[in-house]
Amino acid sequence: MGAVLVAQVRTGRGKGYRNRLAAQGKIPAVVYGKALGSVPVEVSLRDLKKVLGGETIKGKLIDLKIVGDGWERQEKALVKEMQHNPLTGELIHVDFHQVSLTEEVTATVPVELSGEPVGVKKGGVLEHFLREVEISCLPTALPEVIKVDVSSLDVGDTIFVRDLPVPPGVKVLADPGEVVATVVEEEKEEEKPEEAS
Known part of the structure; x- marks a missing residue:
């Protein structure tokens, strides 16, 4: 596996919060998984693009490090869904799915x-x-x-x-x-x- 993407647990919500994230070069995301439930996080857009190899493709397996708010764990995760801004085409939200290396994924x-x-x-x-x-x-x-x-x-x-x-x-x-x-x-x-x- 290549680089590790750091996902900071997020506590904020709403448009104002998303605008603050965007100003910092970050986007909101969610990590889903059997062992995790549903964890709202924020990730650096630049780091995400680097980990994806410049391609914003679904189905890419990455190393995701979840930190903050009492969290400190690393998981294998699939990029499951991506939302883009309809006007600029820029990535604005990502869903990650935590996976087990012994269970098949689609x-x-x-x-x-x-x-x-x-x-x-x-x-x-x-x-x-x-x-x-x-x-x-x-x-x-x-x-x-x-x-x-x-x-x-x-x-x-x-x-x-x-x-x-x-x-x-x-x-x-x-x-x-x-x-x-x-x-x-x-x-x-x-x-x-x-x-x-």
Whole structure:
């Protein structure tokens, strides 16, 4: 595991409190878990981004150190939900779920395509439909991303969920027949006669 994210137990509430947090470069968050219940905390936005590796993705497993108000413990936690400001896109709230390393968790991971399909070189168009997928596995087996090599796809070829290259111990919860990506023929724009107005 990489860096540890410090989560300070918070006592404040309301808009004024959130504004004070924002002025300090922090955001409110909540840690849920069997052993913890529900603990309201605040975290440094900069530290959170650093721990997430610059990517604000759900399903990332991190080391979370909960301190303050009588708390002093370190837990493995999943980033479960994120709320963004609809205007600025900035992260404004996070839900963490404390996990046991011996119990399976469900998480959503991004699906990335790599390579240039054969069919695209022939003039086809690559369409990427499924950009993230829900999986189930032990926290230690959690992949950050599922990469799919599409370079062998010809026009008319399709990659389905069942074709995803997942690591051992990882179960994909999506429909096996769901389309991840496909190469289609480029639509030729037909000359349309101009309509008289």
